Amino acid sequence: MKITSYISVAFLAIFLPAALLLYTIVPKKARPFAILVASFAFFWFISEFLILYLIASILSIYLLALLLERLKSKRDSALQAAASREEKKQIKKQSQSKQLAVVIAGVVINIGMLAVLKYSPFLFTNINLFFRLTHMDAAVEVPQFLAPIGISFYSLQAVSYIHDVYKDKIKADKNIARVALFMSFFPIIMEGPICRYADTAYDLYAGKRLQFKNLTFGAQRIAFGAFKKMVIADRLNIIVTTIFKDYEAFDYDGGLIALGAILYTLELYMEFSGTIDVVIGSGEMFGVRIPENFRQPFFSRSISEFWQRWHITLGTWFRDYIFYPVTMSKPMKKMTKSCRKKLGRHYGPLPASIIAFFCVWLCNGLWHGAGWEYIFFGMYHFALISLGSLILPLTNSLFEKWHIDRNKLPYKIFAIIRTALLVCIGELIFNARGLKDALKMLKVLFTKFTFKSWVDGSVLSLGLDIHDVIILILAVAVVFAVGIIKEKGKSPRELIAQKPIFVRWPIYIALVVATVVFGAYGAGYIPIDPIYANF
């Protein structure tokens, strides 16, 4: 069996039910091991021998965390024995540097594996390019590695585990099975969310009994995720691929490029958040609460808010393990203090945070892929966010002058649309075939923009007919309605569950039937690979 996506017959109709069955027929004590076996089997199906990299990661963080724990208890007993304050300080300092060395070892091992497997071809290609450009007669061989699927996700989890143990957020776990479960739980291994030890590890190991409500709610969430991906994302993929592939050969105008960017952003959202729905739903079935990864991102009013609502777990990872460590490092704090004196309240913290933003967005870009277009994508968001902070006092005073109230509805709508359009431009860069293509498309977008192609029917020559367009509009409206309910703080599933059976059941059945009938699969449709699994 080969599983390539969570939204597939192989996973939903075979693997997941089998895993649930195994989980419930074994004795309570063995349940965590049932998930572990299922998870390792799953990883084998998607990556075969590359599972060894995952095992190496698990072993490394398990052992290093225990080592950290040992250093800590040694320090504590030494502290108790110590007499003077001076001596205590000395002990603390020594232990600190040893612990730091362990943490660095953990980061180097885990990020190192990720870097070598995923980024060395990019690095070496660019070294060769450098040689060529400087007319140096040298070349290095570009290595090619096979990286296990999901490495970008579990490597970050590994780093967070080591870091959290070091910072006393959590205790090092003596139980290797729990560490292994945290790293390899099969619903999250391919596309995240990026979990923290404190979030999932204990739930996973608790071996709770399967609950009827968890099973049905999980199944509903899975069905909704499949609907988003199959009806919307897979259908959009047809037109998006055509535009991004053919824009040059067939000389599309800026209007079509803009349409491509908007539809790609929508496709990516439906694809990724739909998959995450399946992931969270699968976890829910086992009684494991997986953190949310999306919170209606297209209701955001600024780019920084967008990143707090889109791929949330990646954003918080960068915040906790890059942004704060950078801004809160000693030299940066010093800089912030003195800058506040010189630059004032608003600009004081900016230098430190702009440096930190730069690190975050460089990493964010690179995390998404080894290529200049991804770095450009990161820098684009870095520029938007920094610029937003820099001109804030200016916009504030302008708004005051013009009597614009930011909390009024018209402004809110304006801000939401503006943010969405800026995001779409970012995703255009993201989906282009390379930096050169990205720049070319942007050039067409801004120099040859007309709405001609939107109205003269050429949209319908790109692979979707009028039926597809109608279905797309209806399906997006459904997802939008669900988003509004959630935005109001209500749970659509709870709302439906309160309805009588002759309302409730037809809704569930309609959801499944709509996915089966209107899903863009089969002859004529190109199945898309999970976009995020390759990061």
Added chain:
Amino acid sequence: MDRLIEILEDIQPDADYETCTTLIDDHILGSLQIISLVAEIEDEFDITIPTVEIKPENFNSAKALMAMIERLEDED
């Protein structure tokens, strides 16, 4: 406590720090303000705030902030 409120007001003037308990949740303090705040508090109270302490629970109200500061003062 007064010293803390003073710092807070210097960083972000329009908020009622005596009563508000949702400084983070309601985005009254963003990451920029937190950076300033940490730098100022460390200087004023002569403590170091480790990054693990930077979590919503500690920053949502002046009271919680004060509790954290006192805890860190004791530890030193």
Added chain:
Amino acid sequence: MDKKERRKTVARKLIGAAIFILLLLLVLLLLSHWFYPQQEDLTMQDVKPNGVLAEPDNSLDVILYGDSEAYTAFSPVQMWKEQGFPSFVCASSSQYISLTESFVHQSLEHQKPKLIILETNAFYRKMHSDNAFITRIENMFSILQFHNRWKVMSPIKVKQTAYTWKDDMKGYKYAKMTTKGRNFEYMIPTKEIQPIPEINAQYVENIVKYCNEKGVKVLFVSTPSYKNWKYEKHNAVAALAKKTGAAYLDLNLHADEIQIDWQTDTADAGDHLNFRGTKKVCAFLGEYLADTYQLEDKRNDPAYSDWNNLIPKYEMLTSEDK
């Protein structure tokens, strides 16, 4: 007592779930029945290749199938202008070989060409599920297979499905842009083979067999493209041609005669040809087909006056050539 109560609720919930699942399956089975296609309304789902259905019955001598490589390289009007045989390109973007098969079946219902041409790039396009188990489920719940018929069954009628929509370009898609590629020797002779996915090869064999039964010859053609083609693929297609008895013409090996200049003749640096490349390919291929298959010159045949009338429009549409 407590335990007994709980068992009872669990049992009730399980029965409820079972009824729900049965109900769902029942709905799907009913839909499967409803969606099962009637003979007369099998349609092609893509707009461009649908144009072939509007051509007069038995009017075409050559029909070409394939993906974007085919509709950028082959221009029927161009070949008509030079050689005078009527043809049509029944190609769609990223065409799967399974789709090619159904196009072949549908177009041969109304046409009796001398030969059909399969562009070989599509031979390598991997299809999604070739899993026997999944196929069996699909057969039972044929809704999974025929779900797309909701378009045909919908009350909204699209012009194209009425088969009156004629394509003046005869399936060719005009690419005028030039993105410079580079000239280099990419067909390096080797004995290595890049295997065609087995299920695809099976489809190709079925197509050839079907055509042979209908008395239609089959020719595989590989269009020039250094991004898509190499000698390993040539070897595999040549082997398949030998096995099935189809003829094979690899245009990548006729670089000297066709004279493709990758600096000027490609729309996107070695992937697709632009119009300049198309003209060169059509000059060569048109002559080759006319000679090899003794295609009659019908330019003076009054039944084909429509074709001659297309030429001015065609020349206008392609005149922006940079």
